[in-house]
Amino acid sequence: MKDNFKSGFVTIIGRPNVGKSTLMNHLIGQKIAITSNKPQTTRNRIQTVYTDMERGQIVFLDTPGIHQAKNKLGEYMVNVAEHTLSEVDVILWLVEPSTFIGAGEQHIIKQLKKTKTPVILIINKVDTVEREKILEYIDAYRKVFDFAEIVPASALREQNLDTVVDVIFKYLPYGPMFYDEETVTDQPERAIVAEIIREKALHALDDEIPHGIAVYIDRMKERRGQNIIDIDATIVCERDSHKGIIIGKGGSMLKKIGSNARYEMERLLDTQVNLKLWVKVRKDWRDSELMMKNFGYNK
Ligand code: GDP
Ligand code: K
Ligand code: MG
Structure with a gap:
């Protein structure tokens, strides 16, 4: 292990269906979290591990979406998601490629303002939009929150995921390996x-x-x-x-x-x-x- 090895916890948040589970699966190169086009697919906190022996180890937490709860399961899911924000080293916030920042996004911004954790905004699914539009989306989001970084990407088509990993390492603290090299998840x-x-x-x-x-x-x-x-x-x-x-x-x-x-x-x-x-x-x-x-x- 190198002296400048980094390690830490990264949570992936965002509204239902923005591609959180897809991003996590593609980053670690293995399907651990299930995905679907239905909201509330992810219920529990799932932990996965990305290890680069040269740079460090990222432990990803794929959380259920942050939204308004409708029943006990909903309450549980929201709790899991909001609790995580202050415990992690980096927050990845995934959004749809759009200039529209609605009530759901405002709710998330409110939660983000309560923490000091650096927030990296991932504008996902850029494979579905025209390239020229991307700057407008970045601009719209830059105005509403002080992001550590803003990265356009496509989780599904694996576009710009190297950059996502690079910026995560930029904000991770120096630290030990939490898991051995082979571990990809804590899920039995x-x-x-x-x-x-x-x-x-x-x-x-x-x-x-x-x-x-x-x-x-x-x-x-x-x-x-x-x-x-x-x-x-x-x-x-x-x-x-x-x-x-x-x-x-x-x-x-x-x-x-x-x-x-x-x-x-x-x-x-x-x-x-x-x-x-x-x-x-x-x-x-x-x-x-x-x-x-x-x-x-x-x-
Ligand atoms: P989650 O609810 O945020 O975890 O979202 P999922 O990972 O379950 O994905 C929701 C849907 O969006 C699935 O049908 C994915 O295939 C799709 N999706 C995720 N990422 C991308 C992307 O980068 N581009 C496109 N076109 N679709 C995506
Ligand atoms: K989903
Ligand atoms: Mg999910």
């Missing part, structure tokens, strides 16, 4: 597997249901001497009608979710996966702290 395999199933369900289902689902792993076991893992998992939803939709005609929807999830698990775990899925109804679990704890959303 079981949690990642559950999240993969939740992602495939989000992708396959209509807008109404996904907010109300949780996934837990009943069993995850490697068959001795064989390159195969048996995984039993349960998708929890809030209504009987939702259960019907998740299962689908003749089980077709559940089959689709299962085979998409299995494909990705096999790539992640580098083994064959035998996945069995169940669906259960737990009415209003998002308003029950006890049930939330059960599904891994701990205060």
Whole structure:
């Protein structure tokens, strides 16, 4: 390790769907956080690690979005996000490429003004706009907050991500390695597997249901001497009608979710996966702290 090795914590904040999870996955070069075009895809704080033996180690915290809470799960998610701001060394704020700074952004600015942590603004998804417009967006944001840096980028197309890493290192303090070189996340395999199933369900289902689902792993076991893992998992939803939709005609929807999830698990775990899925109804679990704890959303 070098004398001038840097290390620290970086939180990625921003409104739902701006690309926070996508950015984190592409920065560390591995898909850990699930992504989808639906808001509130990310519920817990997920930690990932980027190590460059020459420069340092960045620990990223992918947080749920900062927004107005509607139920206990919402409150929990907002708490996790706002709490993180003062604990980290650098804040990455992701925004859509636009000059419009609305109520959601104003709410975030209010939170940012409470901390002394340097804020790097990432104007994401610049692959979707004309190059000439980017300066206007930078200008609009420069006026509303004193950013340490402003970087236009595309998380999805991996444009300008080297610059993102460079500016993060610029603001990180000198420090030790927190994790060994191979570590990419603090998430246990079981949690990642559950999240993969939740992602495939989000992708396959209509807008109404996904907010109300949780996934837990009943069993995850490697068959001795064989390159195969048996995984039993349960998708929890809030209504009987939702259960019907998740299962689908003749089980077709559940089959689709299962085979998409299995494909990705096999790539992640580098083994064959035998996945069995169940669906259960737990009415209003998002308003029950006890049930939330059960599904891994701990205060
Ligand atoms: P999060 O809610 O902020 O974590 O957002 P996600 O990472 O889940 O991404 C939301 C959606 O935006 C997904 O469909 C992504 O594929 C898409 N997305 C993320 N980054 C980019 C980008 O740089 N360009 C484009 N075109 N789409 C992006
Ligand atoms: K999302
Ligand atoms: Mg996310």
